[in-house]
Amino acid sequence: MTPNQGCLKSFNNTCKVNTVPTRRNLFISVVSLFVIAWIVIATLAISRQPDIGVDSATELRTRLEHALNNRDSVEIEELIAYPPSDADEFAKNYIGELVRIGAHSISVTLQPSTENPSRALVEGGRSGGEVFSYLHNVRKSQGQWRIELTPPV
Incomplete structure (x- = not known):
């Protein structure tokens, strides 16, 4: 394996690692977004529940x-x-x-x-x-x- 294998040359001729997303990274990102969305939706649903009870x-x-x-x-x-x-x-x-x-x-x-x-x-x-x-x-x-x-x- 050569030292520059898998590198992309940038405009200043430095080696830059290939940053093309893999299927695994894409899957993890999508799952993470779903989890975050679920937490936000659940939090909003709980916060909008009416207060139970009365003042006295x-x-x-x-x-x-x-x-x-x-x-x-x-x-x-x-x-x-x-x-x-x-x-x-x-x-x-x-x-x-x-x-x-x-x-x-x-x-x-x-x-x-x-x-x-x-x-x-x-x-x-x-x-x-x-x-x-x-x-x-x-x-x-x-x-x-x-x-x-x-x-x-």
């Missing part, structure tokens, strides 16, 4: 009670900490269950206090005259009060 615990109680009594799945979706891709389906199923049991006169009480609650007690009547009640965890996260559907750790 009292507003959370009022809006949750209103949503449950009016069968408003969109409002429930805005109050629950649930993966955004599945929140709408969950909220619709939640409302569907209330409809199925004939729930009415639903009230929400924050516990242990309205200023700093950790739970929301949901109570109401069923179509057959029975009553029902259940608890949701409540949490303030990033300045927003919301319903947590996972047990506290």
Whole structure:
């Protein structure tokens, strides 16, 4: 192999290594661009997610009670900490269950206090005259009060 083999002569007669892209380099460049584009798109999608929750615990109680009594799945979706891709389906199923049991006169009480609650007690009547009640965890996260559907750790 001669010292100048694979060199291209430049205008000042210096040896310049052949810089023609190979298939491997082209493949790596294209894959790198796709990865970078995916990261940018994912970051933008996450940053555009609406904030979940409300400004105060009292507003959370009022809006949750209103949503449950009016069968408003969109409002429930805005109050629950649930993966955004599945929140709408969950909220619709939640409302569907209330409809199925004939729930009415639903009230929400924050516990242990309205200023700093950790739970929301949901109570109401069923179509057959029975009553029902259940608890949701409540949490303030990033300045927003919301319903947590996972047990506290």
